[in-house]
Amino acid sequence: MPQSYVKRILNARIYDLVVETPVDEASQLSERLGNQVLLKREDLQPVFSFKLRGAYNKMLCLSEEQLQKGVVAASAGNHAQGLAMASKKMGVKATIVMPSTTPQIKVNAVRARGARVVLHGETYDEASDYAQKLVKEKGMTYVHPFDDPDVIAGQGTIAMEILRQVSGPLDAVFIPVGGGGLCAGMAAYIKYVRPEVKIIAVEPDDAACLAAALEKGRRVRLKHVGIFADGTAVAQIGKETFRVLKDTVDEVVTVNADEISAAIKDIFDDTRSICEPSGALGVAGLKKYVEQHGIQGQSLLAVDSGANINFDRLRYISERTEIGERREAVLAVTIPEQPGSFKAFCTALSKRNITEFNYRMGDPDKAHIFVGVQVSGDEDREQLVADLVTKGYPLQDMTDNEMAKLHIRHMVGGRAPEAVDELVYRFQFPERPGALMNFLNQLGGRWNISMFHYRNHGAAYGRVLAGMQVPAGEKKLVNQFLDDLGYVWAEETDNPAYTFFLS
CATH class of the missing domain: 3.30.70.260 (ACT domain)
Known part of the structure; x- marks a missing residue:
């Protein structure tokens, strides 16, 4: 199976637009970990992400008839920018369907590269459904962000460069995984050319769709997906990517938001580049792997996959870095x-x-x-x-204690003896206009809000800690209300951070 991808990768004619990115040594991290740590700098692509490779390679594989009808994709991030740039290079009309909740900075970036942006729906799934509608109505070609052989082969060119650039020992390569296109392309090539090199897939622990699929032996859909690392926030691994990955990945490492934040700082310390959370997954996984296995004296490479980050997210990341480290x-x-x-x-x-x-x-x-x-x-x-x-x-x-780090540290000293029958809930709602008002409208005057803490961290959802005065016997009604509201929630009344400082 890897043979077919090796041929596709070797035939990829993308270098009139794509940059062959360097492999840099992370000297400070190398010294600290006692291993040679190398970074494949995909943050240096023209669109600050590896996604340009797959999008452009797919475009080059389309027929003249397909190109004339135009291409379409649903994306709120790096794939959109990659496809927009590739289309502009080839003089092809591109339509990118983005959720209406997409930050304006990303919308502007796609438009600046010549693509037509259609804002539709509030979620990726709604945007994707509309993109498929355009395919049926106008005959446009849908360019999938990861589950397509030509896209996978485009991403696999990274592995071809690495094996040419790293002539010495290479013990393991750490690759971020969302839908799996990057990891599948790289793993297929590396395992065919240098099978002794370990492939370590790295996922956010709240979006670990590959780990779940490998455990079950089949693709599964996660019920909830965290989106701190929004570039890899995928509920189900791709069909084609899983076919490749199940036979080529040696191990999956999952990392949390604190560990990702610490990795962002590590990359900055060595490169003075600020990568996005998904871009730092490889380094975060590398560090955890070294700690878990007690590895010393090896040559380890992590893919720094992208640097498209909203500046206001840095506040949250900087808060969590020291804890993550x-x-x-x-x-x-x-x-x-x-x-x-x-x-x-x-x-x-x-x-x-x-x-x-x-x-x-x-x-x-x-x-x-x-x-x-x-x-x-x-x-x-x-x-x-x-x-x-x-x-x-x-x-x-x-x-x-997640509640203590997110909320209580900003609320210490707020005891309220008069807040009798108080129950405490932590939940998150989509970060869009009207989301908070929707919650308050739904709540109505049923239960008094006795405590409320919310802080915008520049993410796509808001984190809230709320106290409500709920008479005895009505707790089930509150839980049903929150279930019907459709937000991710958890009760925190017994959390020691609350009982210690606020109850």
Whole structure:
């Protein structure tokens, strides 16, 4: 099976538009991990993403009749820009259907490259359905973002370049996976030419459609998909890509938002380039793989797949970087409510730096503080916790408590004794005009909102923490209300971050 893709890849005539990107050594990361870490810099493509390769290769494979009728795609991101640029180069009319929720910066980028943009629906699926309608009505050719042999072969040219550029040892290649087009093309080529090189697929842990498919032995559709790494937020691996990947991938590594954020900083430190979350998946997976397997002295390469990031997302990423690198402990600590107690606590930290401190008086005898402390890793964090407990400080380690990191750190000190019968829910809604008002309209006057925290992180959905006063016996009604609303939600009334600081 890989043979057919090797021929397609070798025949790809894309280099009059596509750039052969360099392989750079990440010297700081290499020294820290004790391995040679290499980066394949696809962020340096003209559209700042590898997607140009597959889109252009597909266009070159179309007949003259197909080109005359034009091409269409549904995309809110990098594929749209790649297809727009390829179409402009070939003088072909391109229509990109984008959800109406697409950030204006991406809409403008596609239009600037000459494509016609149609805003339709609020989700990718709605945009995709409309694109298929245009195919039927106008005879346009649909260019799939990943599940197409010519697109897969275009992405596979990255592997051809890597094996030419890295003449020495190469132990493993770490490749981001969304729908699987990039990984399938690269894996088919590498496993045919140098089968000893390990292929490690890397996915966000909240969009791990390949891992789920490999576990079941068949393609499955995820019920919910997180979109922090929006470029790889795919609910189901492609049919053709899975056919290739199930026989060529050695291992799948999943990473969380904190680990991705830390990888973005690592890439910046070595290259001064800011990649998008999906672009940093390879590095995040590489770091986790090294830690899990205790690898030393190997040559490891990660694909930096793209740099199309909205600037306002950097605030969220910078907040999560130190935690993702395990260099910050987030603790809820009880200290005496008396003069000098904070100084004594700082002394107990043994010269560790405090990165954050939140407190508001709420008890005459005890002070509950939310504190961030700089540590060197998990072992140092565990030692810190043990030291503080030994010194008599009651505490809870909240470094892995998502609600504490997203919401409570901004709300410490908001106790409300009058908020009786309070239940707490964490949920997310699509980041679009009217989404919050929709929630409030649906809620009506049924239950009083006793607490509400929302912060825009430049993502496609909003994260909310809400408290509602719910009389005994009505909890099932609230849960049904949230189910009917259709938002992803979870009850957090028993979360220690809430009970410690706000209840």
